[in-house]
Amino acid sequence: MQDLDLDSVTEAVIEQMATTPDPRLREIMEAAVRHLHAFARETNLTPDEWLKGIAFMTAVGQACTPYRQEFILLSDVIGLSRVVNIMHDAKGREAAGTETSLLGPFFREGAPKIPLGGTLANVSKGTEIMLYGQITDSEGKPVPHATMDVWQTNEDGAYDLQAYDPTTMDMRGQLQADAEGRFHFRTFRPLGYSIPMDGPVGELVRNQARHGFRPAHIHILVTAPGHRDLVTALYFADDKHVDSDTVFGVSQSLVVMPSTELPDAPVKGMPSIRYDLTMSRETAEGGGRVGSDPSKLVPGGRVGSDPSKLMPAG
Ligand SMILES: [Fe+2]
Numbered sequence: 001m002q003d004l005d006l007d008s009v010t011e012a013v014i015e016q017m018a019t020t021p022d023p024r025l026r027e028i029m030e031a032a033v034r035h036l037h038a039f040a041r042e043t044n045l046t047p048d049e050w051l052k053g054i055a056f057m058t059a060v061g062q063a064c065t066p067y068r069q070e071f072i073l074l075s076d077v078i079g080l081s082r083v084v085n086i087m088h089d090a091k092g093r094e095a096a097g098t099e100t101s102l103l104g105p106f107f108r109e110g111a112p113k114i115p116l117g118g119t120l121a122n123v124s125k126g127t128e129i130m131l132y133g134q135i136t137d138s139e140g141k142p143v144p145h146a147t148m149d150v151w152q153t154n155e156d157g158a159y160d161l162q163a164y165d166p167t168t169m170d171m172r173g174q175l176q177a178d179a180e181g182r183f184h185f186r187t188f189r190p191l192g193y194s195i196p197m198d199g200p201v202g203e204l205v206r207n208q209a210r211h212g213f214r215p216a217h218i219h220i221l222v223t224a225p226g227h228r229d230l231v232t233a234l235y236f237a238d239d240k241h242v243d244s245d246t247v248f249g250v251s252q253s254l255v256v257m258p259s260t261e262l263p264d265a266p267v268k269g270m271p272s273i274r275y276d277l278t279m280s281r282e283t284a285e286g287g288g289r290v291g292s293d294p295s296k297l298v299p300g301g302r303v304g305s306d307p308s309k310l311m312p313a314g
Pocket of ligand 1: 106
């Protein structure tokens with residue numbers, strides 16, 4: 001019979017778990033136990049606080065539905081999703097490759113195909129801007145005919161799934177770059193938006209006196225044979241939350257600002273953003289679509305019947 005103290009209990013747990021046949025499961029659980037025990041020791045966690053933590057995690061689980069993933073939201077607001085994405089990128093993205101962002105829950109297959117120069121706006125109204133640029137590989141060679149999916153909120157800060165019934169697609173589209181990898185399209189300036197604040201994660205964010213907002217952004221997914229899917233987003237420099245994104249998605253290299261002064265703008269005088277996208281080669285590490293579809297976490301789940309309840313973390 002072993003007498004356990006504050007330190008030896010950690011070793012006893014790890015010793016008992018050493019029978020785990022799957023080496024990766026063994027490694028992950030050992031590290032989890034070490035860090036959780038250290039966390040409890042460091043904070044001098046009391047029984048009341050331990051119970052409060054369990055009640056919180058229970059509430060997070062109970063807030064999950066096929067249309068809402070409160071655990072992903074929790075992971076997002078404590079920066080864990082960003083940590084995992086950065087590590088994933090370090091393995092699969094070439095140094096020159098455009099920085100990535102999470103795909104988020106508002107990507108939809110089958111967005112309307114729009115021609116080069118066309119607009120994402122279907123029913124929304126707003127201040128028109130143009131986004132243009134060139135898609136190349138990391139050596140600067142054009143990626144011809146790459147497919148681009150683009151989606152964003154409207155000027156009220158709502159995605160189509162939130163603003164309309166699921167049959168309406170708006171402020172999203174799919175276009176194909178030309179033989180030189182060049183693209184241009186019209187859209188409206190998006191507005192930033194709040195993460196869902198009506199659940200336990202929202203309550204936590206409020207208790208931390210955080211605002212809960214994401215800065216205005218345009219999501220982009222670029223695919224081309226032989227290249228790693230590029231999932232990124234462009235953030236607007238003048239959004240007041242650009243330096244304090246609640247889910248930590250912003251990188252400096254992805255911050256943009258429309259200008260009417262760009263000499264090569266396809267439409268003179270229209271506020272335009274030039275942003276060139278650099279794809280990485282396909283690798284065995286898999287694609288860049290991180291966190292692609294929260295519904296995959298639900299047995300048999302496929303978001304679709306009521307996407308208006310989707311979790312707007314991305
Ligand atoms: Fe988003």
